[in-house]
Amino acid sequence: MTTQQRLLDILVEAVDTLTDDFDVIDFLHRLSTRCVELLDVQATGIMIVDEHDELQLIAASDETTRLLELFALQHDQGPCVRCYRSGQAQLNIDLTSRTATLGFGPFAAQARTAGFTVTHALPMKLRHQVIGAVNLFDTRPGLLSDSDLQIGQAVADVATIALLQQRTLETSHLEKAQLQAALTSRVIIEQAKGILSERYGLSLDASFDTMRTYARPRKMRLTELARQVIDNTFDGTFEPTGTDTP
Amino acid sequence: MTGTSAMMARILRDLPAGDGSDLLGGDPALCARVLGVDGIAVSLCGDDALTELVWSTPGRSADLEDAQYTLGEGPALDACRHRSLIALPDLQRTDPHRWPAFLPEAERFGVRALFCFPLHLGAVCLGVFTAQRATPAPLDAAQMNDAFILSAAITAALIRDDAQRQSFVWAEPSTTLHRAVVHQATGIISVQADVSLAQAMVLLRAHAYRTEKPLLETAEEVVARRLHFRDDKGGTTVPSSDKD
Numbered sequence: 001m002t003t004q005q006r007l008l009d010i011l012v013e014a015v016d017t018l019t020d021d022f023d024v025i026d027f028l029h030r031l032s033t034r035c036v037e038l039l040d041v042q043a044t045g046i047m048i049v050d051e052h053d054e055l056q057l058i059a060a061s062d063e064t065t066r067l068l069e070l071f072a073l074q075h076d077q078g079p080c081v082r083c084y085r086s087g088q089a090q091l092n093i094d095l096t097s098r099t100a101t102l103g104f105g106p107f108a109a110q111a112r113t114a115g116f117t118v119t120h121a122l123p124m125k126l127r128h129q130v131i132g133a134v135n136l137f138d139t140r141p142g143l144l145s146d147s148d149l150q151i152g153q154a155v156a157d158v159a160t161i162a163l164l165q166q167r168t169l170e171t172s173h174l175e176k177a178q179l180q181a182a183l184t185s186r187v188i189i190e191q192a193k194g195i196l197s198e199r200y201g202l203s204l205d206a207s208f209d210t211m212r213t214y215a216r217p218r219k220m221r222l223t224e225l226a227r228q229v230i231d232n233t234f235d236g237t238f239e240p241t242g243t244d245t246p
Numbered sequence: 247m248t249g250t251s252a253m254m255a256r257i258l259r260d261l262p263a264g265d266g267s268d269l270l271g272g273d274p275a276l277c278a279r280v281l282g283v284d285g286i287a288v289s290l291c292g293d294d295a296l297t298e299l300v301w302s303t304p305g306r307s308a309d310l311e312d313a314q315y316t317l318g319e320g321p322a323l324d325a326c327r328h329r330s331l332i333a334l335p336d337l338q339r340t341d342p343h344r345w346p347a348f349l350p351e352a353e354r355f356g357v358r359a360l361f362c363f364p365l366h367l368g369a370v371c372l373g374v375f376t377a378q379r380a381t382p383a384p385l386d387a388a389q390m391n392d393a394f395i396l397s398a399a400i401t402a403a404l405i406r407d408d409a410q411r412q413s414f415v416w417a418e419p420s421t422t423l424h425r426a427v428v429h430q431a432t433g434i435i436s437v438q439a440d441v442s443l444a445q446a447m448v449l450l451r452a453h454a455y456r457t458e459k460p461l462l463e464t465a466e467e468v469v470a471r472r473l474h475f476r477d478d479k480g481g482t483t484v485p486s487s488d489k490d
Contacts, residue, residue, distance in 0.1 A: 030391050038255040147259055154258035157402035158395050164367055175405045176370045180292050190426045194433020204430055
């Protein structure tokens with residue numbers, strides 16, 4: 001590749017690549033706005049934990065003072081705090097009920113003033129680490145459906161991933177390794193099927209059955225057996241199942 | 247509510263709910279409609295290669311992923327390698343030297359616009375989400391936003407820590423892995439030519455490249471025993487009488 005062409009490649013790359021423009025706060029703001037449309041709620045906010053273990057608003061569907069004050073109150077009280085501390089979704093909290101809002105009366109009063117009657121908080125977490133909560137507000141009473149809950153949790157997951165993408169996570173390598181391991185298991189089973197099929201003149205399905213017939217009574221993992229077939233370290237005897245030929 | 251909200255909501259709800267043998271749930275075609283494109287694909291990547299197509303609309307999108315898999319170059323691979331979005335709103339205006347082998351293939355498939363979003367977490371890229379269209383044009387701001395949301399949702403769904411991944415591992419025989427036939431053919435060739443799996447893969451790829459046939463098609467020939475690597479490591483096609 002000539003230097004000139006390499007330069008050209010880099011230039012084209014620079015034009016095509018928008019990641020540098022990707023602003024996570026801006027994205028989370030747009031996500032909050034989209035969430036309002038997706039779930040047909042009145043307002044959404046995304047709160048994450050700061051270095052003092054208190055929740056801070058990072059983005060909201062609209063930036064009216066009323067709403068912002070409502071989030072500001074939640075640094076140490078409210079549904080988001082409960083959600084963050086427990087890692088559990090806090091759903092269908094009736095803001096007009098004294099018992100439902102026990103422990104965060106001032107927040108509930110402020111929410112009612114803003115016109116809201118019900119609120120939900122969904123955990124933002126990766127595995128066991130909770131980093132914040134997505135807060136939903138509605139002016140109409142009613143329960144969040146299971147379907148809406150799943151959508152809301154997906155939005156919380158998206159916010160989590162967007163935030164985590166910005167950091168170099170040590171756990172990322174683990175995630176990737178686990179995903180690759182799951183995939184590799186499937187790949188080596190297919191490869192072993194091909195090997196047995198050619199070696200014993202079996203169809204691929206019969207090759208799979210043969211491996212399974214061997215593995216099951218021995219309580220052996222199929223991937224382990226496939227691995228041995230591939231590495232040529234298998235020292236047992238297969239009894240080919242079925243009489244078909246490929 | 248905007249027009250795409252109901253569809254978008256459904257995709258976000260269904261993505262984490264594969265039916266056991268699939269890593270991702272939901273309808274890829276719906277995903278393409280939300281973004282106003284003709285097709286989408288999600289490939290995982292490992293060791294600088296697209297290892298497996300896990301979710302896609304049929305036809306062109308799958309063909310594009312396969313072409314990059316066979317050729318070892320293309321925008322999805324670069325998106326993964328550099329962990330950056332690669333937006334190509336008009337392939338005819340893309341520098342032809344950038345992917346000299348892939349671009350003619352994309353043109354042959356009739357694809358004019360390509361958008362590759364890396365599925366990354368920190369420094370690690372799990373895979374790539376690609377949207378393609380037969381007409382040139384950029385994604386508009388709302389589509390771009392939804393594409394970013396979907397990329398993160400797909401990433402979240404892929405790394406879920408639940409029974410899903412385990413059931414994917416233990417799924418009953420094949421058919422759910424898009425490239426199952428390639429892996430099977432690799433196993434067959436390794437016995438026929440008495441070589442390692444890695445070498446068998448190289449033989450298969452070389453044959454596909456030389457005969458200008460898709461890798462999957464070549465692999466199917468091997469599995470059907472119409473193509474052998476027994477005596478001649480370049481591959482021998484058996485006489486046509488055997489084809490029936």
